[in-house]
Amino acid sequence: MKATNLYAPTLRESPAEAEVISHKLMLRAGLIRKAAGGVYSYLPLGWRTIRKIQQIIREEMDAAGGQEIAMPIIQPSELWKESGRWEVYGDEMMRMKDRHGREFCLGPTHEEMITALVRDEVRSYKQLPLMLYQMANKYRDEIRPRFGLMRSREFIMKDLYSFDRDEEGMNVSYQKMYDAYAKIFTRCGLEFRPVEADNGAIGGGHSHEFTVLAQSGESSIAYCGGCDYAASDEKAELKVIVEAPEDALPLEKVETPDAHTIELVKDYLQVPIEKTIKAVAFQDDDERLILAFVRGDHEVNEVKILNAVEGALHLHMAEESAIVAAGGCPGFMSPIGLKPGTVVLVDSTVMEMHNAVAGANEKDFHYKNVNPKRDFKDVIVTDLRMVKEGDPCPRCGAPLKMTRGIEAGQVFTLGTKYSQSLGATFLDENGKEKPLVMGCYGIGVGRTMAAAIEQNNDEHGIIWPRAIAPFELVVVPVNAKNGEQLSYAERVYEELKAAGVDVLLDDRTERAGVKFKDCDLIGYPLRITIGPKALEENVIEVKVRKTGEVLSFTKESYLREVRELLKKL
């Protein structure tokens, strides 16, 4: 490819709409352009990277036994009504009607579609296991699209679905995908971490997220320095902190004027924050009140709350009226003295506290000497805490560390959730009808590109990992109007191309500085400069984008040297 034939409009300044580095650089380097909020066009350079990522994914999916298919983006509502998700998905689903008034959606995911595809054809255990995947646009009307390709409303996803005869088979498929994902992100040149994750609304069994490490990421993960435990912040299991035993003192109600926050309470009563119990009040979609109690210095984890309360799908902060109706007092809430039937969750650590301070469900009053095991009735005890730096690892007890990242992929076991609701069954050796046991596995392709940029950039622009760079190498004649330089550069370009290097010739008649700046911005891993110096000294000069080092090779050796350099990038 020659730059004079390449549509790669670069910008000197970032458009004001871009906030994060990957978004800014993708716009400046001419990889993408915005069409609408959370909807983007891919320009030639951006699309080359997307295709390279897709190709890596394809190779690993095929190697793991996957077969590529293509399913429609437009999906009939009937399927979603069968699975029950037509209602559940809510406003995030892009819905449409055809001229006859039939309802459709733009697929946010394809569990329903693929299960319906497979249920009519897979009849026998002999056809299993089966892994089918596709790379297609997904549509999710995000509440707030942001950060360019990191959270968009239309995005390219690779989604694979596995079908097995039993749990054991599903776990084999799951492990194959887990391993394939690790290979994919490694081949893309990314620093990542697989972490245990919550399944969320998709349902099913266990799950891992593949998180590309980056400070700008939206995900927070906890990992152990002592063993290989790693989990998303929402999922991270926490050990119960057992307080040293104390004799239980009699419950005592004390006046705490205006002390409606835990900070005020601890200061007013002069107790350490570890001796206080605080409450967070939520309501679910049915406006059912859910009260969660954690130690004063801990934070509640809403995902754990959702998992602990049967039938709850979403949470929002409770209305004061709902709290009062349950016998509670906002700012002074307590599990003691609530009306029967109120959903009360108590963190396991709280149950181990002695003589603690908690609200009294009465304005300006708290209880002292609360002993949860003695005083709390009809409460659900479970792990409700959000992990924080330094918490003990659930496996080995060493302090956990926290870091941020971008969730580029996730693998789930689904079990029979969709095969049962959609009636996808097969016959086993005994002629017995059983539901297919499923798993699903997604990679955000555009997000992977964005994550790669977040992780690999400097003040001049992108520094692509070789495997996903739009071009591996750019040949720059310093002055393309100089016939000698241009023809020399063309010869080098042809040689590299013949040697299988993915090379671009920047034959534009721009001044050298302009071209160098563009090369750095776009981030080609290697640059060969053909100028008077190179011609006089009869050397090939190679500059490494990542390190800035400049190497000179002879015409005889440079092809080999370039190949060696590329291997390392």
Add this chain to the structure above:
RNA sequence: CGGGACGUAGCGCAGUUUGGUAGCGCACCUCGCUUGGGACGAGGGGGCCGCAGGUUCAAAUCCUGUCGUCCCGACCA
């Protein structure tokens, strides 16, 4: 959806407070000159000032509405 900010040329911005009919830098076109890190000179093209109402002799500027964008919260690849 709640809270905040912003819509003026392809991009970045000034002008809005105090109404008088639109400007700067970059980019773009032509000519000259220049070519190892975003040159220079001369000339030139491009804007229903987001959109719709209203106030006024007169609106980018004031008022109302609306659409869009971005940031902070609840969702997710």
